Amino acid sequence: MSVRASIIGGGPAGLMAAEVLAQAGAQVTVFDAKPSMGRKFLMAGKSGLNLTTDAPLERLLPRFYEAADRLEPMIADFDSKAIQAWAKRLQQPVFTGSSGRVFPEAMKASPLLRAWFARLDALGVRRVTRARWQGWDDAGALVFDPPQEAQFMQPDVTILALGGASWARLGSDGAWANMLKDRDVPVIPFGASNVGVSVDWSTHMQRHFGAPIKAVKWTVNGTHSRGEAVVSAHGLEGGGLYPLARHIDASTSLFVDLIPDMDAAQIAERLSKKRGKASLSNHLRKALRLSSVKIAMLQEWSRPVPQNAVALAALIKNLPVAHAGLRPMDQAISTHGGIAWNALDNGLMLKSMPGVFCAGEMVDWDAPTGGYLLTGCFATGRWAGQAAAQRLGLL
Ligand SMILES: Cc1cc2nc3c(=O)[nH]c(=O)nc-3n(C[C@H](O)[C@H](O)[C@H](O)COP(=O)(O)OP(=O)(O)OC[C@H]3O[C@@H](n4cnc5c(N)ncnc54)[C@H](O)[C@@H]3O)c2cc1C
Missing domain, CATH: 2.40.30.10 (Translation factors)
Known part of the structure; x- marks a missing residue:
């Protein structure tokens, strides 16, 4: 019997989780509030799409500040070399620029995103846009605006990959924080990072x-x-x-x-x-x-x-x-804060909500620019996807 996975948020973290779960044999649906997925990823491509920094684990990890320990197994499992190999498998050659920064040769995100969607399509992943997740109902079913097919509302696993709280017009408005706080999930307040x-x-x-x-x-x-x-x-x-x-x-x-x-x-x-x-x-x-x-x-x-x-x-x-503080949070490249690490088990599953996993910038970690943010999103997306597949008995 097939098992169903619903992934909410079609940014790099959610798409990576979708790829892993679909490869493991789950029936995967990705939902996103926006008319198209990967909008922040495309925006990152405007400055060349710095996918990662070509460095060994011991040089990558300190860039994740206080979250380095928790992220270590995830980044070790999908490090900068693995990210480069992944991009090449999508027929997107990469090059290493100054200070080890890795970019696709195309210097933008759209060819990579198109190739990624094609791979997900081939794996049978359904992508549903203009579907805003609004939390859970009393029976524990996912609630969307507009309502979605009932069979996907009580999946065997759910992965939340809803992003941080900057560039709201690209989809990551941080509104999910209240839905999780309502469920007593601890969420660290957002703050602007990587901003002028x-x-x-x-x-x-x-x-x-x-x-x-x-x-x-x-x-x-x-x-x-x-x-x-x-x-x-x-x-x-x-x-x-x-x-x-x-x-x-x-x-x-x-x-x-x-x-x-x-x-x-x-x-x-x-x-x-x-x-x-x-x-x-x-x-x-x-x-x-x-x-x-x-x-x-x-x-x-x-x-x-x-x-x-x-x-x-x-x-x-x-x-x-003589400055007047940071530019507004909505203009920040990333935000710190998000789901507290103590709310998550080692597989990025919410301890208080078995079967619900979290990945990407919505988790409380941060990093400087240099491709570390995408590295963290890919690695956590993959890790949550693998842990969800294990829970489903697929791995
Ligand atoms: C200008 C700019 C340049 C950047 N350049 C780089 C770079 O070169 N290298 C790098 O490493 N990082 C870069 N970043 C950061 C990087 O793009 C982000 O860290 C990354 O996109 C976060 O991925 P994510 O999947 O966690 O979330 P997001 O990419 O934010 O995706 C979250 C998705 O969830 C959806 N969503 C949110 N709420 C709901 C809801 N209630 N219901 C349904 N869907 C919902 C959103 O629509 C969105 O599609 C840049 C960011 C910006 C703004």
Whole structure:
């Protein structure tokens, strides 16, 4: 007799769980509230689709912060090499770029997603869109708007893969949290991660909107991150700042070192050289090769800019960033928070709801950009799918 699995959420985690369960022989249906699946995955493809980072387990795991221990068996089972092999089996060749980041050669998500859907179709997975899950009724049956065929409402296993709480227009609105809290499942409040900071720029900065601030070091409460950010109309965005987002609120002091590879004494020595009639901007440009956007930041956040070489060098090494906290959570690349780990057994099944598994960004783990988020989604989706298949006696 065939066994039925209902998967709710057609992002990378849900689709991976569907693939595993269907391969094991379950009759799988994936439901999604949106008119199409994988919308955030497609959005991730706009910046090239960083699928993973090509690194051994011991270098991958620390990037998952406090959840590394719980995720270890899952990522060990489906690590960065396995993800690359999986993409290649979908006829999507990949390449490894700078700092080990892995991308499909197509540099977008749509060919991979199309190939993935074709594989799922071949495995007999039903995909149902425009079906918003609303929780369970008193008899424990799944409830959808609009209502769905009764035979799929009491499946043998259910996998929830509903995403985090950012970019709501792509489907991940976090509304599921209340449905689970109503069932006494502990859910850690969401917070923005991998997001920029708001800055109320003066009009002087307008001509720098879109300019990259390269080779700088950002510091928050003794935690550092090296890497680029871009000046936007609303503040600062970029991979250099994103890892610090989890430490920032409106009252946090954020500093930038504009020349991390030179110490203050070296900078002061260069600034002490004869300036002649050169303006301060020209002097900074010539003596230190500071880009115009870095000079503009100095002028923006220290008025007047000190003329004394030692004081100016100290400022260049530790420029306070006048920010107003993080950009809104809906603009974040990911969110931390979600289903508490103590609610889940080792197979990602809800301890209080046997037969209901959770995967992907809706579980309380987080990671920086660099393909770690998709790595975590693929690995947890696969793990939940395998555990569900084991429960069904298929593996
Ligand atoms: C701009 C941007 C760029 C990114 N780039 C990268 C990158 O290059 N590399 C990387 O590793 N990560 C990247 N990410 C993060 C990555 O896309 C996400 O971590 C990943 O998509 C999360 O997968 P998921 O399956 O857990 O959830 P999602 O992809 O969010 O999917 C959840 C699905 O659940 C559905 N759903 C939600 N609620 C309901 C409901 N009540 N009923 C039915 N369906 C529901 C949604 O419609 C959605 O389709 C990026 C994110 C953004 C926003």
